[in-house]
Amino acid sequence: MAERLLTFSIFRYNPATPEIAPRMQEFQLDETPNMTLFIALNRLREEQDPSLMFDFVCRAAVCGSCGMLINGRPGLACKTLTQDLPDRITLMPLPVFKLVGDLSVDTGVWFRQLNENLEAWIHTDKEFDPKSPEERMDNALAQEIYEAERCIECGSCIAACATANMRADFVGAAGLNRIARFLIDPRDERSPQQVFEVVGTDEGVFGCIGLMACDDICPMEIPLQQQLALVRRKMAWAGLKGK
Amino acid sequence: MKWSEAHLTDVLVIGAGLAGERVAIEAASRGHTVTILSLVPPRRSHSTAAQGGMQASLGNVAMGYGDNPDIHFEDTVKGSDWGCDQEVARLFVELAPVAVRQMAQWGVPWSRVVPGKRTLPDGVEVEELPEKAGLIAQRQFGGTAKWRTCFASDGTGHVLQYAMDSVVVKLGITVHDRSEAIALIHDGKECYGAVVVSLRTGELRPYLAKATVIATGGYGRMYGVSTNAVINEGTGMAIALDTGVVPLGNMEAVQFHPTGIVPAGILVTEGCRGDGGYLLDKNLHRFMPDYEPVKKEVASRDVVSRWMVHHMRKGFGVDSPYGPHLWLDLRHLGEAHICTNLREVYTICANFLGINCVHELIPVRPTQHYSMGGVRTNIHGEVVGLSRLYAAGEAACWDLHGFNRLGGNSLAETIVAGMVVGERVAEFVKEAPLTFPFSLVEDHLAAQAARIEALRRRASGSEDVYVLRKKMEETLLEHVGIFRTGEGLQQAVATLQELYQRSQDLRLRSSGLGPNPELFAALRLPGMLRLALCIAQGALLRTESRGSHYREDYPQRDDVNWLKRTLATWPPGASMPVIDYEPVKITELPPGDRGYGTMPIK
Ligand SMILES: Cc1cc2nc3c(=O)[nH]c(=O)nc-3n(C[C@H](O)[C@H](O)[C@H](O)COP(=O)(O)OP(=O)(O)OC[C@H]3O[C@@H](n4cnc5c(N)ncnc54)[C@H](O)[C@@H]3O)c2cc1C
């Protein structure tokens, strides 16, 4: 591979110095084999500008920390190889979420709020009995729940969503997928009606206008379109109609 | 300081991984107010990255029939090379099944037993019985006599952390993420909370509590190449050490995992070998049976890692621009298995190596992975040396793991310890008053404010934080790794001492204002170097080989002189740790042969 000189154009803003307006800043870096944006950004920080803000945790595409707009498209920076990008790379923070600084945004608080709103936990009246064996579950069902549980709350689908960009309270694809996860789990004793009291509104299921940008953005390849269909189907069964 | 800015809570949990959240849940569900601090949103904690599984002796699968806590106990003690606390190990093995089942009730989609016959990769045929259908399944991990590792497809840590955090959300427990504890507030006898810097703004705030819990995970990133998340920098252990009165236990016990990918260091799970994967050398020869005829690839991690490095030293490594490595071969497991139970591995290979591991070999070599050592506690999680302070999880030396942790025992430890320690914390805060010596809080806050001020002023100093840090990483990797010698360790201690001196003289290149990463790195570095010195000095003084600690100049385990735990403390203002020892409690299983890993290595 011929060595390339990459030009990065990176969004800069530090809330601690509001007198300096948000701006794009350019950096140059020589490309190395198998270079990811994780490697590139850390090199930029260590070698060129130690104030550069961005978030990585696992650097292995499993924790959801490093969502950003990479040449305009939301994705995980840690698993993005520079060799798949042109010489000029533009990096922007994800929209929708509150900016912490530069490329760092506050997805954590957003998702905590979402999970509170959706009451995204197992609702059960059963007391846990430490002495009895576990309840049985069919492995196929366990797999199905697992598939929906794989969301890493990276926020890419939210950032890509037209509705979420317009209305702050829309639960987005990640939220709908989370609802689907609890709907199919027999351990959660809520009836579909109870669930839809929370989500059978414009902020919930009916906010989606079907552009489905989320579906091919999700880095975990969760079939978001399918999950949305599942939620709507269950809702129809529950005898609920959209407003 | 304005007292209105102080945050008050019954229980302050530093760390939102599995251990911290489990402690918090226990305390909160017993009616106490709890605040959790974390560098990152809880669900991004390092626990989430665990792929492989969690040990509990359920005995639901054919290869695990007859399993029970006694066998789990024996495996754990042997794995630890008799370095663990046997009372803790006993408590742990009894509670691990309870922990797994409770997590099932909280929503973890554990993989389940599917009845029927199947043939394992080595040709053995097993039958899963119909009466076990739908119970929680187990897979094989290294160093275990039975298949005991419960798992959820390829993402056990992820689903555990999400289920755990869902209960935290349900209970409405306060979480302050992007918050880093940088000092404990204490008077040498009791701990009153912590001084915390906001990673959103760079501002300081005191958190005051009746009880404080350290659950900050490991320090893997102090080694240049590690499977750990980049936030695993050991700061929780460092602030405990900084009190001058709290000892860190067995810091020289550092685990290397056999299969980090080259060069990124990302882990591919032990499940690869547990499920039947092979290790091959440059001649595509499967070499592990030559060294370990019985356990082969699934001996304990310290043993497999050592043989791998040994084999590469003999010239059988595969050359690469990043140094020699070996191959992990999964091809014979087949696409169906790889793409479900090992899908994470498949994805990692595709994303970070650009290869398809259904058809291609994976370049691997032993990589820093886990810290057995940590903040020394008793069996209840009470920290030695300072009351009102507790520790749990990887940050603690509860001492379940001694000198080598078994795969799958760490996730189980975080949750079991969380239950046990959480109960103790709840008991304690029920009676304890919420009072704080005013001037003590002010002094601790002022000391940290002064550090930050000095760094931001940039009036003096000449050292670059990233340069020093890189040197520390290299030093640990080179001299305090899998094979250790007196000479190398001496050199490591000397280099680290020099780096520690230089770290008192840091100068920021940037302004240090706001959520400034260079400022945060500069605040962490001196503490990390103190930890590094505890590791290196402990390793230098321990003139024997035990578990992961292998001294080429002392290649035998020495139970006469070294059946003891290292305790490192750091007196205020000192330039080196003080190293002390305590005996290891042997209650059930006297030291003997592990059944694998013969030493010395030849
Ligand atoms: C890649 C990988 C795979 C693994 N797979 C397995 C496996 O299959 N089975 C198994 O048993 N074990 C496995 N382990 C080990 C296991 O995952 C960890 O030991 C365990 O999850 C640690 O949990 P913890 O709660 O102690 O800490 P962590 O999950 O590391 O959490 C630490 C928390 O502390 C916070 N924190 C740290 N410092 C501070 C501070 N100064 N102030 C405030 N907050 C702070 C962090 O934000 C985080 O929330 C694996 C480890 C790795 C690296």
Ligand code: SF4
């Ligand atoms: S659904 Fe996919 S894109 Fe959306 S937050 Fe979850 S992992 Fe990210």
Ligand code: FES
């Ligand atoms: S750093 Fe964890 S997903 Fe990118």
